[in-house]
Amino acid sequence: MRSIFADRDRTKQAMSKARRCGWAKDLGLRVLSYITNAVICHLPSYTLRHAWYRLVLRMEIGSGSSILRGLYVYCHGISRQRNPGITIGRNTVINRNCCLDGRRGVTIGDNVSISPHVFILTEQHDIDDPAFATEGAPVVIGNRAFVGTRAIILPGVTIGEGAVVATGAVVTRDVPPYSVVAGVPARPIRKRRSGLDYQLHFRHFLE
Numbered sequence: 001m002r003s004i005f006a007d008r009d010r011t012k013q014a015m016s017k018a019r020r021c022g023w024a025k026d027l028g029l030r031v032l033s034y035i036t037n038a039v040i041c042h043l044p045s046y047t048l049r050h051a052w053y054r055l056v057l058r059m060e061i062g063s064g065s066s067i068l069r070g071l072y073v074y075c076h077g078i079s080r081q082r083n084p085g086i087t088i089g090r091n092t093v094i095n096r097n098c099c100l101d102g103r104r105g106v107t108i109g110d111n112v113s114i115s116p117h118v119f120i121l122t123e124q125h126d127i128d129d130p131a132f133a134t135e136g137a138p139v140v141i142g143n144r145a146f147v148g149t150r151a152i153i154l155p156g157v158t159i160g161e162g163a164v165v166a167t168g169a170v171v172t173r174d175v176p177p178y179s180v181v182a183g184v185p186a187r188p189i190r191k192r193r194s195g196l197d198y199q200l201h202f203r204h205f206l207e
């Protein structure tokens with residue numbers, strides 16, 4: 001009889017410890033998100049912002065790439081196991097006030113131009129699930145792609161090398177290389193010329 005009570009006490013203690021740990025993790029994540037998205041992203045220094053993104057959020061940012069002010073980052077934490085994170089290649093520009101959702105992973109290639117106010121999302125709610133559970137998939141953007149202002153890229157989309165997403169488009173399906181897509185939902189409007197060889201470099205003072 002005594003052992004039944006002892007077992008029950010141990011279970012209660014374990015559950016309460018798990019609740020405390022969950023609460024502490026959640027608080028840590030909220031603080032991390034606040035510092036990243038309300039403080040760091042507004043600092044008028046690439047060096048400081050990039051240092052935080054690299055060292056604290058473990059984002060990979062290639063040489064010559066720039067993340068401008070106002071970035072909103074979604075993440076599940078700083079551990080690589082829990083957070084597939086964000087990888088940005090070389091000479092890529094993430095313009096002002098973009099949103100990168102690293103919860104299921106975002107991979108952006110070299111010389112990619114992401115215009116202001118672009119949202120790249122990797123997680124959403126399963127709207128038919130009784131518990132409104134989350135689901136998602138990574139987004140991949142190929143080298144020298146160009147994403148116009150206020151475009152939205154939905155979870156699981158791959159944008160091919162050299163592809164163009166017009167301003168205001170909502171991209172729900174993969175975009176083949178060198179295709180230009182526009183509209184809601186985004187549909188092909190034409191092809192882009194291949195053989196591109198430009199190198200982007202965007203680093204303006206106080207941007």
Ligand SMILES: CC(C)(COP(=O)(O)OP(=O)(O)OC[C@H]1O[C@@H](n2cnc3c(N)ncnc32)[C@H](O)[C@@H]1OP(=O)(O)O)[C@@H](O)C(=O)NCCC(=O)NCCS
Nearest residue numbers: 095115116147148149164165166167168169180182183189
């Ligand atoms: C994608 C883009 C480059 C296409 O330019 P383009 O090849 O010169 O295309 P056109 O203007 O000739 O348009 C071709 C067709 O697509 C349509 N179209 C172009 N952009 C569109 C858009 N954003 N949404 C919906 N349709 C669009 C045009 O109306 C036209 O349709 P029509 O043939 O029926 O008349 C350009 O529309 C765009 O979105 N630029 C991005 C601007 C931007 O974000 N700048 C910030 C840089 S930091």
